[in-house]
Amino acid sequence: MTAALIALDWGTSSFRAWLMDGAGRVLDELSAPMGILAVPEGDFDAAFESWLAGWLAAGPDLPIIASGMITSRNGWVETPYAALPVDVETLAAQVMPHRTRQGRVVHFVTGVAQNPADGLPDVIRGEETEIIGHLAASGAREGLFLLPGTHSKWLRVRDGAITDFSTAMTGELFALLSAHSILGRLMEPGPPQPVAFDQGVEVGRKGDLPLRLFSARALPLFGRLPAGAVSDYLSGLLIGAEMAAALNGRDTSGGLTIVGRGDLAERYARALTAFTMPAAIAAPDMARHGLVEIATHAGLLA
Structure with missing residues (x-):
């Protein structure tokens, strides 16, 4: 099996990465308690190059996709928020490419926001990718989803799209x-x-x-x-x-x-x-499934 994609789930408290083939099968993976706030001096370029040195040396031209708090104001690159409703096509169309100091291109999955005139605003970063992953893995198109954590998220999905959350x-x-x-x-x-x-x-x-x-x-x-x-x-x-x-x-x-x-x-x-x-x-590793699904729709993974 030949490597075809590097996928990153980089959150506030943890870093996970997968090296995958064209069918989305995992060839290798890395995990560390090195969230965005633990990166020395906030040098994400250096951390990325150091942690993934072996993969990058073996496949310097591999497409790279990332999601999570790495796209927040405290992360590597702050991306705009997509507006509801959001499905996989929406996220794929709004993937934001960023060129690193070493000339590599990382494609960031944007977060999602709701900001109603008659209500309070709210945002998610990373959870949208997990939901897309679950929908792809399960074939579901509807439902209520709960993502517990430091900040728990409750999301409603209708016809394959996230329509509201809190x-x-x-x-x-x-x-x-x-x-x-x-x-x-x-x-x-x-x-x-x-x-x-x-x-x-x-x-x-x-x-x-x-x-x-x-x-x-x-x-x-x-x-x-x-x-x-x-x-x-x-x-x-x-x-x-x-x-x-x-x-x-x-x-x-x-x-x-x-x-x-x-x-x-x-x-x-x-x-x-x-x-x-x-x-x-849900089964584990929904972020990985979501990254593969978004990468495929964005044309990064044939």
Whole structure:
């Protein structure tokens, strides 16, 4: 098999790269906890050349495609946002070529924005590629998608196009509250506590989050929650509140699919049972599938 494409998924906290043949089969892959904020002195050209030196030497003329936060204001090249609705043809048509200092051309997949006059703006970078990958791999054309993470994304797809989405800062809130608020003072490490997580989901799904958060402090004070279970309780509380808000009035026809890493996807799937909302979990590496699909439509991969 001959190499035909280099694909990069470069996010805030991680870097993944695949060397693929013309059929999108993986010949080699790299992964490192080297997100855009960890690149020394923000020199993305140098990091790219160093990390992929072997591939680039063997195939100096290979087409290169990249997506994720690498296209953000803090990344390598800030690309414009595509406007909704967005499908694979839209993204392929708006791929932005960038010539590196070494003369190589990297094709960046743009992010997506919604900025309604009567509502709040929102943006995604990278999640659009994962959704395109899932649609290509599964043959789906409709549905509600949840991509959990530091900033969870809820996206609606109709007729193969992303039509709306929203962002929940649940993961970041959990990290901040655990490390920098009084709620983390009684937390102790320990094994997973699924019962405490479920308890938190039930409390969070009732709404009024600012009035319920302090329960993560008060319950252990009165001996009603072990210190080793506070973390799971707080996680469940925040996720339950996120889901209650995200599912309120949202069209769930076509089913719900969770796209993301296994442990976090399983946690969200567990929480959804409290909402009697069964969810399928997508296969891994949807970003890779999406990059191949966009590259093909953009004429980078024959």
